[in-house]
Every structure is written in structure tokens, then in C-alpha cells.
Amino acid sequence: MSATATLELDYTPQCVPPISNEPDPTAENYLNHSHTWLSWLLTVDHKRIGIMYLVAVTTFFVFGGLAAMLVRINLLTPTGAILELDQYNKAFTAHGTIMLFLFLIPVVPGVLGNFFVPIMIGAKDMAFPKLNLASFYVYAFGAVFFIVALLTGGLDTGWTFYPPYSSKYSHTNVLLAGTGVFILGFSSILTGLNIIATVHKMRCPGMSWGRMPLFVWAMYATSVIQVLATPVLAITVTMLAVERIFGVGIFDPTLQGDPILFQHMFWYYSHPAVYIMLLPGMGVINEVLTCFSRKNIFGYAAVAWSTIGIAVVGYLVWGHHMFLSGQGVYLGMLFSILTMLVAVPSAIKVFNWTATLYGGTLTFQAPMLYALGFIALFTIGGLTGIYLGVMGTDIHLHDTYFVIAHFHFTMVGGMMFGWQAGLHFWWPKMTGKMYSDFWSRLAAVTTLVGFSLTFLPQFVLGFSGMPRRYPYYPPEFQMFNILSTAGASIQGIGYLMPVFYLTASLFFGKNAGPNPWRATGLEWQTASPPPMHNFDELPHVTCGPYEYALPSSFQLVEASHNPDHPGGDHPHLVTAGDPHGRH
């Protein structure tokens, strides 16, 4: 530890340093230890599986985005610009189902969760590596059903599969798509199960629950929802399939069934599912904000427990989707009150993030821009959710574009921005390469502008009474629809840009080095890209994940890369998060 002994304790907060070119990583890592196709397709390494998820979900995002553009272009004129009526139904159903089931649910758990949860808790791999690979293939298998269903005639039920749209009155591929949902559900369950078991059983010495990064807390809460809610969706679509195949009436009122029961069971999954989509994004924000404001998170315990709070209360609010579909008024009141409760942990998070920023030494690289966008957009999305959770206003706003705008503000403004923040934050760790600073910042700003232009007008449209899922609308709504479509185009450019500059970074990017952001998390204490088993030796953790206020963690990492310093000694490894190098 001679290198650490000479360090001066300097408590001045340090900015994230400018990006410099680090020497080529010489050691064997998870990317270069073998190059064959089979070594990727049959890998049980959580990092490679994460990369495979990255490729898959990005592809589906592109298709879901194209379907969205079809919908937006069609809405340019009051009588539908390009699509027939049934084509329009299929386009918005394709957009909804692809984005939700194939993109939003697996994206952060599959990519960042898979890649970083084991590294962040100091484990060599997930608790069940083979199951992890299986869950990827189950995802791929379910996706095949979905793609076939969408390509051979499409699906026109909306993403909610409400009977009788999905049972008696649908002549599209409900069965195929339902099978796809069933299979994708199991992929989601297996990923969640794996992450829970990993967090419980695989933490390295010293990694107590109170020292886990908040991203891991978020992934844990997400996984609990995945494990406890998804089976209900699976059994619900099974019953729907039984109804369609055998012509019996589980949900069909003319055969003594009850369509409201389907809605209850569907939302019992699908409301918690929006927290499957949102919580991981919130988790990413904690990591990014602390790093780029060089401060510890404000109120670690409050943020951690608010994550659990959202997961728990999220189970008790599904009825707010059904205020107008025949459930009892008093039940509706109860659900309305419980819905208000979700605002409490959500607000705790936003206030804590704001307090974390307060007095920090902020720098505005791409991850930080996305994270700040998240906070702004999620706040709008969350507050408009309260309008919809109150029964009185919901009667006016139900099934209008107000709902669409609210949902996209939380899902795109929340999860998509959280995902982009996380991807940009950890890209140097995943690939060892740094992307273009200029283009990434431009993409973040473009996405934010495009997003706001797309969905702010939809609040006005919805409040004025334009219903969702209608291809036609009165001519006086046209201006807002044109604004929205223009915004969607800008947003599309904002999403395409990362595809190009991130890919380019693989070939032309500077070497990022192990810790380009000078972050304190355990994942930054190993090489970029990480070695096969993540760490060269078992890490021992001695303090929390966000110790940015302590002096010289920056200098310590510098010292450990001093060529005079023999490579066998890794002070940063054994004392992750402890800049003093104490044992």
C-alpha cells in the first residue's frame, strides 16, 4: 500500500474529469477470451447474456418505434392519412405489445440488471447461470411467436387483450400472441427469480443490505414484482386461450362468464408491470446523479425503502384502470385512495434526488442529461397520474389522449430516459470504449425536445376530449396532432443517434479505462471490460456505494494505474469504496 500512504487527504469535491485516452486493456476479458459464435450462443456468463439482450431489445425497439411512427403519421389528418381502419388497429396494437412485452419489461433487467447486479454486489456470476441463459432463450422463443403473430395478419386487440375484443370479436392472431405473452412471462419470471436469489445469496463479504447500490435495490424490488405478478398474467392468458379454443365461457357473458374478471386479473399483473418498467429506471438515476454531482445520495434508506414501498403499494392499485368498467363505486374509492398512496414513495425519490443535486459539483455529460430529463419528465408524468387516479377527473379523462400522454411521460420519459442514462453511464464499462461526448449530449437534448413536443400537446388533446385508439378526430384537433407527429420524428432521430455513435465507439472510440467517470461503485473497481469472473480476487467492501465526499478516491485509482506500481497489488479491488486503502 505504499501508493496510498503518500496520498494527501483533499476534501474538495472533484468534477468528473475530461475523457482521456487510456492504454489498451491487456488482460483477458469477457469479450476477448473467445470469439466463436457458439461461445456467445451457449455462454452462461451474465455479461455476455446481457449483451445478447441488448442486441435483441434494441432490434425490437426499432420495430416498436416504426409502428408508433405509422400511428403518428396516420393521425396527421382528421380522417386518417395512410392506414385503413383495421390496419390502424393493428399498428397501435403492434406498437403497444412490442414496446411493453418485448422492450420495456426486459430492457433494464435483461441488459443492465444481468450485467451489473452481480458485479455491483461483488459476485462472480448470477446464482443460476444456466437458468439465466435459458431465460434469454425463452425470451427469444416467445418473441418468435409474437413476430409470427404480427407478421401473419397482425393483432387488433390493443395491448390489453380485453375480451370480447380478444375472444369473440377478434379474427386476428390472438392465440399466437397470447402464447407469446405466456412464454415471455416465464422469461421475465426466471430473470426476476435469478436476480432475487443473486442478491440474497451471492453478496461478497462486507456487502450488507445497507451498502448495496440503490440500483441493486431497485432491481430487487422489480424482480419481486416480476416473480409475484407475472404468473397471474400467465394463468389469465391461459384461461383466455382455453376460452377461445374450446368455446367455453370463462370471460364471455353470453356463456355465463364475466369480462370484468379478466380485467381484474389482467391489471393485477399489468399495473405492477408498469413498476417493473419504471423501478429499474429509477435505480439507474441514483447511480448517475450521485456520480455526476459528486455527492452521496441524500437519504439512502429513504430511497431504498421507497423503492420497496412502490413495489408493495403497486400491487394494491390495479382497480384504478377500471373505474368506468363496472366495478363497484366503493371499491373504486378504495382503489383511488390507494393510488394516491403511490405518490408518496415516488415523491420521496424526487425530493431526495433534488437534494442530492443541491450543492453538488455538477457536470453535464450525456448520462447526467438523460437523468435530469428523467426527473423532469417523471415528475410531470407522476403528477398527471394523480388526475387519473381521482375518480371524478378520471371519468372525464378516461380513455383519452391524456392517458396516453401520462403513460408515455412515465414510461418513455421515465424508463426510456433511465435506460438511456444507464446505457450511456455503463457503456464504457461494458465495452471498454468511450463514445463521442458531443453526439451523445446532442442526442440527449434532441430526445428531450422531441419527447416534450410529442406528448405535451397530447395532454391538451386528451383534456379536450380526443379519445385514444380512434383513427378519426374533429378537424380542430389537427394542429396538436401535427405538433405531436413532428415531435415524434425529432424523438425518433434522438433514438437513432445513439445506435450510430455507440456502434462507432466500438471501432473508433477512445479506451475508457476502468473508471472514466471516477465513480465509487464496485463495478468501477475492476477492469473495463470486466474479466471473465468480474474480479481478479474476492472483493471486500468496507463502506457504502456513494462515498464521493471522501477524499481522493480519484487519486487512488490513478495511483493503482501507475506503471511503477506492480500489477499484483490492487488496493482499489480489495477496498472497493474505501479510498483510504484500509483493510
Next chain:
Amino acid sequence: MAATNSTHDGAAPIVAHHFNNILQQQSSVRFGMWLFLATEVLFFGGVFCAYTVYRRWFPLDFEAASTALNPMIAGINSFLLLTSSFTATLAIRAAYTGNQGRLKAMLAATIVLGVAFLGFKSFEYYQDFEEGLVPSAQVANPDPLHHHARGMDSQFAHNLQHVLEHKKYYKDGAHLEDVNLDRCRLFFVFYYGMTGLHVIHMIVGIGLFIWQYILASRGFFVPKERFVYVEVLALYWHFVELVWIFLLPLLYMTGHHSFSDL
């Protein structure tokens, strides 16, 4: 733990590469199975929930429909399944103590009892099929002149009425006239759906027991640390049995049965 980290034939290591020691691995495996069972509870929970809703709405119809089932076979099957759970537990003990012969015997007993359950179950399905208790919407008699007085026209309702009259459903105060026989279809949807799901889970379980029997024959369980795999499979098996414990009263004991009908 390095000393124990090899089998007698030097094949796969006992502790996988990503675990630090055998205890961590064992507790992870156990924890994973409990989590999986939690998802299973929710999976079956959905269909139990739907059953409960309709049972509460249509109690008389569910009672009548349940009467048409055969509680005798269900009783025998309960005995078989509970016994197989017992032998599965003995298999854990045998693996834990390293008694390979007893382990194989107990695994085989579990398989045999499970297969016997499936045999009786198939016979029961066959009987139901012979009695025409299939919840289809097929129309029995399209000729309006031959309609039953109460307007029953589905083949299913016709068959169910026949079975219930044969079982003298009305003899202890119940009235067939109060029952909407078409609505009893709903009960049979749940009967086939729930027992079908249970049977699928049993087939998977028996398959896994056969696989473990093969592993046991090859000496996989000679290192005693591997008893945990028998343990988690037995956990799954107990769960499947537990589902049956709920199915038995919900499906079979809802109706009016008498010894003379058995």
C-alpha cells in the same frame, strides 16, 4: 471445501465455479426452489381466484355439477399422492445419509405412486368422457319440437341431467329445477382446467424423478452434499401434492355424494 470439490469419478465439480463454498450453493439452490414455488402459488392462485368468484355466484350449479364427479377415484388418488410425498421425503433422508440403495428405492417408489395416480386420473377422465361431461356448446337437438320443457338445448346439459338423475341428485332435498345445467359448464371448465394443470405439473415432476433416478444409478449422489437436489425436487413434489389437497374439496367434495353411488 476444496477437498470435497470432486466426485469419485473426477467429473463435474460439486461446487460450481461461481459459488464460494458448498453451503452458499446449497442455500442458493434451496432459495431458488422456494422462489419458484412462490410463482407457482400465484399461477394456481389465478385460477383458484376465478373458481372462487364463480362458485360464490353460482353455488347451486357448482354443487350439482360436482355431484357428477367420482369422489372414489379422487380419494384413492389422494392416498397415492400423499404416500408418494412420504417416499419423496424418505429419499431426501437416504441421499443425506448417503444410502444409495435406499435412495434409488425411494425414488422408484415415488415414480410408481405418481404414475399410479395418473393411471387412475386417466380412467376418471375416460369415465367423464363416456358420460358426455364435456363442456362444449354443442346443441343436442336442433328440432324445436323436442326441446326440453326448460329450454335446455346443449348436449352437455342433456348428459349432465342424465348423470344427475342416475345419481338421484334430488333425493336429499335438492331440486334439479333450481339448477341451470348450461351454467354447470363453467364448473367443468374449471374441473378440466385445474386438474389438467395439476396433471401437467405431475408429469413434469415424475420426469424429474426419473432423471434423478438415472443420476442416482450413475453415482451422482455419492457425494452427500448433493442431497440438496433431491430435497428441492421433493419440495416441488410436496407443492404439487398441496395443490391436490385444495382441489379435492373444491372440486369433488362440493357436491352431494353417498356411499351407494361410489
